Amino acid sequence: MSDTLLIRGGTVVNADRETRADVLCVGGQIAAVGLDLDAPAGATVVDAGGQYVLPGGIDPHTHMQLPFMGTVTRDDFYSGTAAALAGGTTTILDFVIPDPKQPLMDAYRTWRGWAEKAASDYSFHVAITWWDESVHADMGTLVREEGVNSFKHFMAYKNAIMCDDETLVRSFRRALELGAMPTVHAENGELVFLLQQEMKAQGVLGPEGHPLSRPPAVEAEAAQRAIAIADVLNVPIYVVHVSCAESAEAIARARARGQRVFGEVLAGHLVVDDSVYRHPDFAFAAAHVMSPPFREKTHQEALWRGLQAGHLHTTATDHCTFCAQQKAAGLFDFSKIPNGTGGVEERLAVLWDAGVNTGRLTPSEFVAITSANAAKLFNLYPRKGLVAPGADADLVVWDPAASKTLSVATQHSLGDFNIFEGRTVTGAPSHTLSQGRVVFAQGDLRAERGAGRYLKRPPFGPQFTALGKKAALHAPTSVLR
Template identity: 70%
Template sequence: MTLLIRGGTVVNHDDSFRADVLCDNGVITAVGSDLEVPTGAEVIDAGGQYVIPGGIDPHTHMQLPFMGTVASEDFYTGTAAGLAGGTTSIIDFVIPQPGQSLLEAFQTWRGWAEKAASDYAFHVAITWWDDSVHDEMSTLVREHGVNSFKHFMAYKNAIMATDDILVASFTRCLELGAVPTVHAENGELVYHMQQKLLAEGMTGPEAHPLSRPPQVEGEAASRAIRIAGTLGAPVYVVHVSTRDALDEITYARRQGQPVYGECLAGHLLIDDSVYRHKEWLQAAAHVMSPPFRSPEHQAALWTGLQSGNLQTTATDHCCFCAEQKMMGSEDFTKIPNGTAGIEDRMALLWDAGVGGGRLSMQDFVAITSTNTARIFNLYPRKGVIRVGADADLVVWDPNGTRTISASTHHMNVDFNIFEGRTVTGIARHTISQGRWVWCDGDLRAERGAGRYLQRPAWPGIFDVLKKRAERTAPTPVAR
């Protein structure tokens, strides 16, 4: 299929310019002024609008088995909803049970993802350790194109990675050229606080943020960063929600350490007052980890994006319907953790970021697409509009508006944490693999059209890191 996007302003992370964009066979083949219309090509009029790289969400959980249930969104419904909002690629998570083969879990998730409507990749979680995990990490990197591994520092007695696992896995990541990522919360402290609150009779959603105060995130971020720094490895901290964690990232980056931070649209825009809603279900709908925070932490996160100390934005899209949330009606620790957002992330960040004067258009492209592509080695196939890149594009109307609601969204969940918010700046057209799949309310997502994205390892960059670590190592003393 040949598609010409005519008359728009192309916005990349580093530039913007008036140009037409020609796509053929799923790839961008020309970017320039007044391109001729090839015979039989479909034309999209982008006059007065921006043409931006398709969004990449680096943190989703489709169809996740978690806390005694399964997330309501599967790989088709979730990626289709993403396309409606301008997200054309996701990086989801394979989460093996402790003791389970990483490769076995990976193949299970690959099977679930065959129905995806957009392109996808996987991080793989390290939830336990022995020699087989060490060996299978190599197979995942070299044969399956996995170049990032996730470590949950929370969820004691389930999938929590202890310090010895972090040390072993970070070391292996460094050897393989893979990026270690961490969910930074001190699992021991969280568990202690949960039991303390329950013993005091606090069983409702209002106890959730109290069991996970900012300090537990700051401590875990500091610990993970210092472990990585000692080993000479990089580290990527997911869903940063507090000034505490951001301060640790900022300090490490100022010392030259390769540390990267991700924040969620929800943490930027929703504060912790939601947990005190008079209706139990409204409060429970917002239970996720880390929880939403007070406004001063939100302000810090915006500063982190503006300064470049936070590089990416995500959703942690993990949907549980009202009936599932009710599993924790007697005990807040049993409320399935997760909220939705894949359809709304791009519009929310444009509205509050660009529209709110906090971000430039180029910043918006960087934090919604380009930086993720760069960190996880999808660039320049993804994250940029240039010849040879995948034709994953969005025609963005900066003046278009919509009101977010569960009654109109495409996500498979029966509430929306951004319910009733009107945003200015929306996707008019979404183009995936060179064909339009969304146009002004017409969603033409195709089950199974998504491709698995292999992401090569980073041997060159990691060689530099190893040499840096060797230079700073003490000289052995002769005996």
């Protein structure tokens, strides 16, 4: 099979511009971008006439093969990344989540082993779920030797993986020393636990109790606390799955003060609202149980405006699939429903349809929030998130006229539910390229087990780790301003 491919006649879209150009890929990398490029002998030619050529999507928040709440997600690293490729996402950032007291390196090696079957490129954030000197040392090993430059902190899930403030402070400070980015799941776990008990004491046992026990104020408090800790320590911080106006506003306020705070939004939170939890069918309502929960519709506009204003930077899915049988563990107690939904395959189409087609986003802004910004924030740019010579040939030929109805019946994920079920979108990938190979073409998925590569992400430079407000004004170019 030839390792040379020419994408001809499309409009190349990067985060800063769009231009008519052909794209020549050789040996898994982009060799040239320009008009009227010649196809070398034996090259595969993809006709992109009337279509866009985009950098492959980067989903910075997935959970493949995750052991959680007494069960394991349906999608493993092969099925999950195959589904991602079908939707135009060519890189995922997944999470190593050690058990409390488990050495970080032990957990990391376990996840690396699970991920060897991945069909797309992948990398890892590592969660800090406890603290002692071994965690301090392992963070250094992960950054310096394994290419991990981000650490996750769960402020929720009391009596499981929740970080207390001491752990946050120690881990944030260590991340600063190492040039790594702390990330947080912002929900006040103590309040959630209390509200869950109160809901159940009042006889609220069904899925409708899930959003009632996790109101926006619970998320906003945790976001503000994490932002304040990061501000005192002068370390950048990344807030995952921002779901409500209050959290988005907290990030905007901090950024207006000059603090380096970055926000992530899930595709689901932009288009699905909390009415799903009041559906009379338990299986339907439980299928939407994730944390933070889906919110009232009024929060969606705040999230869109955050993306438009640049206060929120990336879009993800938190892809974490459990089937109806697994969700039924919480049939009589909503707090026992495994938290998680899918979406890694649908994210780009949903965001294009709800964002670009409505005028909320330009095509370049779409590229920024679906790939380029994540690549910059986690030090994968310009290898990823850019259509330019020298970048990896991870590309999507995007047909803006294609129409499809999203459904569990046609998805490639092994989950048995689709939170976007029945939604008709306009705009979809006609071809996906990973490492210069066509892995999806006009509905034909050609994902290859084990073809994905582990991506080492170097730490950020000395400007990142220098203490003091003056130093913070001179961040490395890899970190978004």
